[in-house]
Structure formats: C-alpha cells, structure tokens
Amino acid sequence: MDQLIKEHLEALLQENSSSKRLGRRIISLAGFLGSSETPDPIRKQLSYLSRLQVRQDAFDAMLDPVMTLMRSSQTVNTENPAALALLSSLEEARKGLVSDDEINYSELIRWLVEIAHSRKIIRLKGF
Secondary structure (H helix, E strand, C coil): CHHHHHHHHHHHHHCCCCHHHHHHHHHHHHHHHCCCCCCHHHHHHHHHHHHHHHHHHHHHHHHHHHHHHHHHCCCCCCCCHHHHHHHHHHHHHHHHHCCCCCCCHHHHHHHHHHHHHHCCCCCCCCC
C-alpha cells in the first residue's frame, strides 16, 4: 500500500494537466493518508474540493449530450431560441460550479507530503 501511495503522490507532484485530475488525486491521497487528527482547515478544504469534484462531474454529464449534439450538426445556429436557451442554461450551471469556498492546492499538497514523509513512505532531501 505504501508503494501505491508513493506512486500516487509522485504523480500528484508531477501533475500538469487539469485541476480536476489534480483534485481527484488530492482527495484520493487524503483518503489513504488522512486520520481523525486532520487539521480543521485542511478538512474544510478537502470537503470543498470534494463538493467541487461532484459539481464538475454533474456539469460534465450535462455538457456531454450537448457537445455530441453540436458535433452531429455541421453548424450551430445561435439564432435558434432553443439553442440560445440551452447555452444560457449551461452558462448558469457553469457559474454555479464556482464557489467562494477556499481551496489552497499548495497547502493540501504540502500536508500530504508531510504525512507521507512522517510515515516514512517517502524521503525528502533537506526536510
């Protein structure tokens, strides 16, 4: 299990793609490494991040059929009232994803690295 955690942590530190994937990795590692002693600020951020992931998945589920429909028609007629209503609805849903909740990715990553280091899952030079 430690090897798997180490691999996931290394992948997290090398992550250079979407924040959605980064968030999933952080949540996964927090599940492996977290404990009842998780500091409250970290716990709150993980909760916010989890909710954000669920919202993003719901938005993607709404967006997939629309994108399929748009790809199937050669042109998108933005003069069509139904198309405008659909695009407006999607924009409102996208705005609903945004939250005032604070998620500090660097703080969450630092916390994960510190736990992995304290459990001797990873070694850090100069730490």
